[in-house]
Amino acid sequence: MNKRIIFILCNIIFLLAGCWDEQPIEEHGFAIGSSIDLAEEKNEGTYNVMFTSQFVVTSGFGTPAQGSGGGKKSFMNLSVTGESIFESSREMSTKTSLTPFYEHLKVIVVSSDIAKEPNLFSSLMDIFLRDHEMRRGIRVAVTEGEAKSLLEINPENEKLPAMYINEVLKKNAKSIEVMDPVTMGVLQQYLLTKSSYVLPMLLSEENEINSEGGAVFHGQENKMIGTLSNDEMKGLNFIKGKVNGGIVNLEVDGQSVIYEIKNARSQIKIDTQNPNNMNISVSIKAEGSIGEKFGSQSLKDPKYQAKLEKNVGKAIEQLAMKSLEKGQNELNADIYGFDSILKQKHYDVWKEVKDKWITGDQLFTKTNVQISAEAIVRSIGSSDVTHEKGVE
Amino acid sequence: MNRFEYADNKFSEIEMMIAIPSFIIGVGILSLPQALASATTAMDGVFSILIAGGIVTFITWAIAKFAASFPDTTFISYASLIVSKPVAILLTFLFAIVFFSITAYQVRKIADISKQYLFDQTPVEVISLTFFLVIIYAVSGSRVGIIRLNMMFFPFILFIAIIVVIFNLNWFKFSNFLPVFQSNINDYLTGVNKSLFSFGGFGILWFYMAYVNKPNKAPKMAALGTGFPIALYALIFLACIGVYGESVTASMLYPTVELAKMVEIPGGILERFESIFFVIWIMAIFNTTAMAFDITVLAINLVFHHIPKIKIIFLLSPLIYAIAMYPQNLIEVSAFETFLNYAVFYYSIFVLVLLFVVAKIRGVKPSE
Structure with a gap:
């Protein structure tokens, strides 16, 4: 019995002695x-x-x-x-x-x-x-x-x-x-x-x-x-619909307003009727609140609010257009992920145009992209008007 | 040294149910998503898994049913009844070779993967040897012991796999799943083909059915047991596609391990989650290897019943180790794998068809 234990112990020496990957922290x-x-x-x-x-x-x-x-x-x-x-x-x-x-x-x-x-x-x-x-x-x-x-x-x-x-x-x-x-x-x-x-x-x-x-x-x-640029990045993110915060500057009646975005989602639809001249429509829906506002116009006025929302929508459209302009015409780079949408939703068309999208016929640059944006003002903050209209 | 003796030498049907997924789940799933993603488009591979799963469940049920009609009889005895003794010996011997190779393959593969992710400096030979020594120890004990060990390990394996998927939900991009149903029939078939092999666990039924104490319940339980890996594989595949997308999954060697590497427990407590995943997964591979080796020994024991089990183990072990170490690189290992997969799968089916048809023709009835 003793011999057996000694035999085992001797073997253990061989098994436990070396650790190749030993690495003191x-x-x-x-x-x-x-x-x-x-x-x-x-x-x-x-x-x-x-x-x-x-x-x-x-x-x-x-x-x-x-x-x-x-x-x-x-x-x-x-x-x-x-x-x-x-x-x-x-x-x-x-x-x-x-x-x-x-x-x-x-x-x-x-x-x-x-x-x-x-x-x-x-x-x-x-x-x-x-x-x-x-x-x-x-x-x-x-x-x-x-x-x-x-x-x-x-x-x-x-x-x-x-x-x-x-x-x-x-x-x-x-x-x-x-x-x-x-x-x-x-x-x-x-x-x-x-x-x-x-x-x-x-x-x-x-x-x-x-x-x-x-x-x-x-x-x-x-x-x-x-x-x-920063503005072009804004546009890009609006098109991709991955916005969880951030601001849009705009002017209403000559007074600047800061619109704070809570979230914005986009929906991209690609019309593949004519693969050589595709129509892409991007509709952006933004939700947010008023972060800061100059001037003394009341935000409780429904007419003003409607105008405000419309202007926000326009501002977003402009940002998106500007960005698209750069990507599509200047850089010829589909950074908006249209190619992956084509692949995911219109696989048959994608197989055809895959090699012509960026290279060859450059179909990407020939697509018509329509951008429309809608914005909702969910809240106006804790105070409506900060100062009354001054005497002019 | 005294060995612990179990009161009974029989498996319950629940133990049989767990033995099947324990044998199936092993190294296969670590690379299966890669094979599927390169064959099919986006998430279509999951349909291949389900189809393959259906086929495998049926075969498992059929083998269990057939073996159950000869209760308490070993494979070689009922095979001798049906196709004569010499042929039965040949069939058993081929099974021994198949499971012998599986053991060697698993020993090699676990060493390769551990070297890649855990032991950078340790030679493959040493990693496999240490792993294999534990296997030898397990196999030289009692058979029921291995089966009961499965019962103990299995919940951990399921748990860790589900944890890996849940913690990855954060990275999921559902657009990666699109487009659906765009693969053509050939792609699906390649996918089915590849997943079929990773489900090849029914071979163990030929030998273990003799030890089940309620054979009439076993077929249903064995078929149910196949359900676990099917669901698990489908889940892991979807997770890989969701997190990485099709093209990245297709380019990785072991997407499942990479999935475990992505896990970041919030708060920075545990950044290297894959080490835990590995510990558990090695338990899964241990189960597979131990059962494969056990069946090799069992099959040889059926042919030469006068040789004691321990002698067979000591004779085979060096051979298995030598074969495991023979392939020089990844390419040779995967060639070995492909060959093995075919062998295991088709050989089991071949035996089933052969025995079934001959039994019908010759009218062999199980002795009541």
């Missing part, structure tokens, strides 16, 4: 944000890119008793230049005592220089989809200028710039100037279906980050082809 370098910049173009089609990762320095946080970690920085940025991101991230581990660990990566910022090179952006995204450490919830954004500088800002209320960027991207879902955050998983869908899409555009200004319109990517050319 204090040696993990938790990367929470990354940026990609173009370093140089080597030859035709090959590039050197600078990959920067932001790692959390846990000691920088301090313990609750110590207060705020004694002025130590709570993050560390590492940059490596190389041809591929995988190579760079491996090289990164030789530069630090930590092992880079990307399971908790939150956000990737790509500079527009990268985005404008054909096929480069999508190729660089490969590792974020292939590597088992990467998650599909990573948010992707584009910035004009150097992307690395976004990871270096010093936000007032956040310790970690990457977390700050992440929060800014998340909050944006509440306003219509900016895109819903685009995650890696959704991005892959765009890339695989060769659809055109828009990524949120960020600008860094000293210690804060501004969302500034969007970067338009062309599905077929596979590169960034232009930007949308």
Whole structure:
């Protein structure tokens, strides 16, 4: 019996001694944000890119008793230049005592220089989809200028710039100037279906980050082809019907009124009678309240209210038209998702026009799009009139 | 060392009902949505699953019914009655080979997947060995023990799968489901074909039916048991399409695992949900592998009854391990998989048809 136990124990030594994947948690370098910049173009089609990762320095946080970690920085940025991101991230581990660990990566910022090179952006995204450490919830954004500088800002209320960027991207879902955050998983869908899409555009200004319109990517050319201004983003979001907040400025009787949108939905109908000349009708329905109003006109007046609602509708139509104008005529990029509606609702037609939609006959640019918008003012706030009409 | 002895060596019909889905649910579902999404348009794959499910339920019922008409008789004895002893031995032996290969395949596949997502540095050989050692331990115990282990694991498996789907509802885009009914007949058939194989669990009935204590109730229960994986697979497939859309699902290796990776428990408490999913799913694969190995041993034991079970296990184990390690890469493993799927599925049907027809012609009646 004794011999048997010793025999088993000896075997256990072999089974328990080695753990290949042993990884003490204090040696993990938790990367929470990354940026990609173009370093140089080597030859035709090959590039050197600078990959920067932001790692959390846990000691920088301090313990609750110590207060705020004694002025130590709570993050560390590492940059490596190389041809591929995988190579760079491996090289990164030789530069630090930590092992880079990307399971908790939150956000990737790509500079527009990268985005404008054909096929480069999508190729660089490969590792974020292939590597088992990467998650599909990573948010992707584009910035004009150097992307690395976004990871270096010093936000007032956040310790970690990457977390700050992440929060800014998340909050944006509440306003219509900016895109819903685009995650890696959704991005892959765009890339695989060769659809055109828009990524949120960020600008860094000293210690804060501004969302500034969007970067338009062309599905077929596979590169960034232009930007949308804030107003054009509003229009785009109205057409897509994904609005959960935000404001529309308008004028009624020469006085400016701020209409606050609670939500807006759109209905897109495509008439495919003549596949070479399709009619698309977009009807937008918005609901909201009056956020701010100048002048002394009473909002309880039904006539005024009707006029107000009509003007809001017009303002929305204008925004949508302006955006459509840009996408359809200037950029030739179907960022409105008409192609996927065709595919989902008119599959037979889609099979026919698939190759002629953007390329070839460019059917997309030839479609007639009718936009109509209706707005409802649900509430006017807690006070009707702030001041009586002054003596003129 | 004393082994725990169960009071009875028989399965109840409920245990039989759970054994079927426990055997079916394994590595198949991890990649099934990919196969379906690449064959059919949008959510049409779900119809393939349902059609395949219907077919499989029927076959399961038929095999159970046939085997139940020979209560308390092992496969080899009633097969000898019907098609003579030498042929029966050959049939049993082929079954042994089939289940032997399933065991090897599962051992390899679980190692591949765990390496991909959990153990980056650990060699595949070591992962499979540790997993396989536990399997060997389970199989060298009592047969009823394995079946009862199924009963214990099964609720966890269902629970975790449903949790994964529920937490993904947040990411659902219902427009991904459109267009419906746009695949042509060939696409559906490819889909049915692919899902049929992932439902191939009825083979175990040939051997386990002899141990059921109320054989007349078993066919209904076995058919009911197939319902679980059908519903579960349909649900997971819909979740993949809803969350990723057809094109992304088709490009992923293991969409179901990716689904688990998408889960973010609100509040940032648990970001890496897939590790829990894996722990539970390895239990599911453990059930499948343990039963497959057990049936291999059982089938060989039926042919050579004088060899003790433990000897057969120790003889087979190194062979299984060697075969599991033989394929060099993913492509070879999936070629092995395809071959196996065909073999398991058609061989079971072939045996059913053969025995049924010969029994009818020769008028073999079960001895009352």
